[in-house]
Amino acid sequence: MNIEKIVEHLKCRIDEKYILKGESMANHTTYKIGGNADIFVIPQNKEELIYCIKVCRENRAEYFILGRGSNLLVSDDGFRGVIINIEDNISKIEVNDDEIYAEAGAGLINVSYKAYINSLSGMEFACGIPGTVGGAVYMNAGAYGGEMKQIVTEVEALDQNNEVKVIYNDEMRFDYRYSAIQDANYVVLSVKIKLTKGEKEEIKNIRERLRLHRQNGQPLDLPNAGSVFKRPEGHYPGKMIEDAGLKGYTIGGAQISEKHANFIVNTGDATAKNVIELIKYIQDEVYNLYGVQLKVEVKMLGEFE
Ligand SMILES: Cc1cc2nc3c(=O)[nH]c(=O)nc-3n(C[C@H](O)[C@H](O)[C@H](O)COP(=O)(O)OP(=O)(O)OC[C@H]3O[C@@H](n4cnc5c(N)ncnc54)[C@H](O)[C@@H]3O)c2cc1C
Incomplete structure (x- = not known):
């Protein structure tokens, strides 16, 4: 280049x-x-x-x-x-009755807050997911039983021919941490979300419960990228890693979180190499113990050995 x-x-x-x-x-x-x-x-x-x-x-x-x-x-x-x-930079959010229009760069947390302020229910699950709306659609982000699949009606995207297209929910092939955007090489520009009218106080209570759950269960005080591994059918990676006795295991500056074993945290001077080595170590240990191959949820960018 x-x-x-x-x-x-x-x-x-x-x-x-x-x-x-x-x-x-x-x-x-x-x-x-x-x-x-x-x-x-x-x-x-x-x-x-x-x-x-x-x-x-x-x-x-x-x-x-x-x-x-x-x-x-x-x-x-x-x-x-x-x-x-x-x-x-590209993060407009507009509420229209029970619909929200959000540009791809809008923070998912901000959109979830806007829904709450407008007494709209259905987006409480997203109140602690720290990505953008575009990233959340790409990943079909979700938590506590909710996911983008349930609320996204339309995605405005740029296709490979540089044409702007509208993709409807049933064409998005949403699945666990997957959407069609991942294979199509499209770029999400904006999203329409449909919610339901609810009781503001009730929405507030759900948000607060989920916030506390996250705060108590996740290492939010150290740099991380959320869950490292996808959930294999019938298993929880965090429990498998914890039961394997790996909590706190460290390579360089990368550590398996003491608080949640499916998180790798940067304790200060971690390199990408440290994280990759730790990922491989966990995969080997878990495979040897349970015969289950853990798949990585976190996306990788650049050259890795
Ligand atoms: C503390 C913490 C907690 C988390 N909890 C959760 C959780 O509960 N549930 C969950 O699902 N995730 C969780 N995550 C992971 C993460 O927040 C989500 O996957 C989020 O959706 C990623 O959004 P992002 O904007 O950061 O995407 P990025 O990390 O910047 O990118 C992720 C992928 O999306 C692509 N992408 C981003 N924007 C676009 C776009 N506009 N068009 C096309 N492709 C795009 C990128 O190219 C990349 O491949 C957590 C992360 C942290 C750090």
Whole structure:
């Protein structure tokens, strides 16, 4: 990739101050881990976002759509390509009766709060998931029995031909931590969510109960990326890892959380290599003990050995 050429193209539409070279990805992931990205661009609206993607596609530059980086492990060598960051910059939220329109960069926590403020029920499950709406649709994020599948009616997305399309819920093939976006190489631009009118006090109580549950059960005081492994049929990875006696096991700065064994925390100076080695160690131990192959939920970006 010719970095200067891509930067020149981007500059035609994007303010220079939003095009960074050699930006550390540790600044943009909840793990606080990751080497530098060749180019890190922050489009300020949907039109600029589409422009950035077109520039990358037309110039055959590798690119990656980044939300909050809350489900992401970036290699210590960083990323040879363009990171396109959709966060607070593209984050409009509008409530219309029992429907919410949210742009891809809106925080899921903010949308869930907006639902509560408007006495809309159905999004309480999302009140502690620290990603963007785009990332949540991509992942079909969920918790405590709720998931995006249950509330998303329409997804506005950019397809591979740079056309804006509307994809309806039944076309999204939502499944456990999966949506069609993952295979289609689409980019989520905005989402429509349908909720039900509820009692504000009741919604508040549910949110508070879930908040406490999360606070008591998850290592929120240390950098992490949520659950590391997907739930295999009939098992809970956290329990398997804990029963294997692995809580607190550490490689370099990466540690299996003492609070929740399906979380790996960065105790200060963890590298991506430490995390990967720990993941492999856990997978081997669990496989040897239970014959179950744990699959990683966290997405990986960049080169890993
Ligand atoms: C403390 C903590 C608790 C968590 N709890 C939960 C939980 O309860 N349930 C749960 O499901 N997850 C949980 N997570 C994981 C994470 O928050 C979710 O997976 C979230 O949906 C990721 O959103 P993001 O914006 O951070 O995505 P990122 O991590 O930035 O990206 C994840 C993937 O989505 C893609 N992506 C992001 N935005 C777009 C877009 N607009 N269009 C296309 N692709 C896109 C990226 O390319 C990447 O492949 C937790 C994480 C943390 C740190």
